[in-house]
Amino acid sequence: MYALIDCNNFFVSCERLFNPSLNGVPVVVLSGNDGCVIARSNEAKALGIAMGQPAFELRELFERERVTIFSSNHILYGDISRRVMSLLARFSPEVEVYSIDEAFLSLDGISMPYGAEVYGRMIVDEVMRCVGIPVSVGIAPTKTLAKIASHRAKKMPRYQGVCCLATPDQRAIALMETPIGDVWGIGRRIAPKLLVEGVATAWDFTKLGCEYVRRTYTIGGERTWRELQGVVCYAADESPEGRQSITVSRTFGRAVTTFDEVYEAVANFTATAAERLRQQGSAAGSVMVFVKGSGCHPNRYVGALQRMLPVASDSTIELMQYVRQVLVALYRRGENYKKAGVILGHIVPRDHVQLSLFDTVDREKHHRLMQVIDNVNRQAGYKALRIGAEKGSQSWHAQSKHLSPCYTTSFRDILVVKADK
DNA sequence: TCTGGGGTCCTAGGACCC
DNA sequence: TCTGGGGTCCTAGGACCC
Secondary structure (H helix, E strand, O other): OEEEEEEOOHHHHHHHHOOHHHOOOOEEEEOHHHOEEEEEOHHHHHOOOOOOOEHHHHHHHHHHOOOEEEEOOHHHHHHHHHHHHHHHOOOOOOEEEEEOOEEEEEOOOOOOOOOHHHHHHHHHHHHHHHOOOOEEEEEEOOHHHHHHHHHHHHHOHHHOOEEEOOOHHHHHHHHHOOEHHHOOOOOOOHHHHHHHOOOOEHHHHHOOOHHHHHHHHHHHHHHHHHHHOOOOOOOOOOOOOOOOOEEEEEEEEEEEOOHHHHHHHHHHHHHHHHHHHHHOOEEEEEEEEEEEEOOOHHHOOEEEEEEEEEEEEOOHHHHHHHHHHHHHHHOOOOOOEEEEEEEEEEEEEHHHOOOOOOOOOOHHHHHHHHHHHHHHHHHHOOOOOOOHHHOOOOOOOOOOOOOOOOOOOOHHHOOOOOOOO
C-alpha cells in the first residue's frame, strides 16, 4: 500500500501558521512579480478565484471581498516543507518527496495494529501538532489510486482528511465518482479526447481494452489504466539520483536594456543553480542561457544558446564564465529584456566526471573555494558571500509587494510575541 | 500595461553503424 | 523489373506533473 500525504492549500497554510488572524478569511498567494494566483484558501476558492488567474483581473474582487494577498515567499515555504517531510520519515522508512507539498509513503512492512486508516489519521494529527500544517492522506494499492484517495480525503467532509481505498468495492465507487480529467496522468490534452469517446470517469477508462489504450495513448496511458486497476506500474522511487537539469529563471520587475544588467541577473541565476548542483553532489556538462524581450509576438526577441563544457563542473566561477560567453553571443543592443534564465544540463555525479588531458583548471582549488562559500552562506545567510558579478543595480529584481517575513530562517524576521500583564 | 517557475518521460524521425 | 535486415544514438516536440 501507498499513502499520499498532501498539504492543504500549502502556501496559504504556511502564511497562516504565523498569522492566525488569516484563518477563516480569503487568502491568496501570487506568483513571482505578483503576476498570477498560485495558491488559494478555501474561502478564496469559494469566491471563484481560479488557479493561475492573472492578478490584475482580480484587483476589484480582491478589494471588494477583502482578500489578503501575499507574494510568494519560497524561502518560508521550502523550510516548512522540509519540516513536514522530515516528520513523515517517522511513519515510513520509504518517503518519496514528490513535490514541495506532497510525499508518497510506502506502507509495506509497516506495523499498523489499528489498520491503515487509523495510521493515516495519526499522520494528520502529528503533522498538525508538530508543524501546524493541515494535510490530507490517501491510502491505496497504487500511487494513482492513492492520488484519487487523497483528493477525496480533501474534498469530501465525511472522510475528515483520511481516505483509504483498501477493498475492490471502495475502489470501484471512487473510480465511478472521479471525472476522467481528475486522474493523475490524464491531462488537458487527453481528457477532452476521452470525453468525446464517451469516457467520462476513471471507471469508464478502466473498461477500455488494454490494446486500444496502448495504441491510442501510448505507454503512459497504459500505465495509468493498469494503476487504476490496482497493478503497480510506478513503484516507490528508492534512490532519487538528483535532477537531470537545473533551471533558474525569472521575469524581471521591469524591462532592462544594458548588457551589464542582464548579465547581473543571469550571474545570480548561475550562482543559485550551481549551489543546487553542489547540494546534490553533481557537476554540469552544459550551460544554456535564454532571454526574452518585452513586446508582442512577431517582434519579441527570444533567444537561447547552449554551450558544452570541456569538463563537467560544479564551480560557480567556471560556470559563470561560460554563461557570460553565451550571453555575449545572445545579447542584442537596443532590446528590452523582460525575462532570462540559466539551465544547467548534462548533469553527472561529481565523482564520475570525465577528465580531460588538456584541462587547465585547478579543480581541487575550485572545489575547496566552493565549499567555503557554501559553508559561509549556510551559517551567515543566503548569498552572504557572492561572486562580484552578482552584485550591482538589482534593476532586474522582481516586484513582490506583499512579501511576508522569513519567520523561520532569518533572525531579523523572528516573530515578536507581546505578553499582556 | 499587467499572465510563474521548475521539472520528468515518451515518441518519431534523422543520422549513423555493421 | 528487381534494391536487406538489424541495430544505436541523438534531438525536437509533445504531454504530463506540481
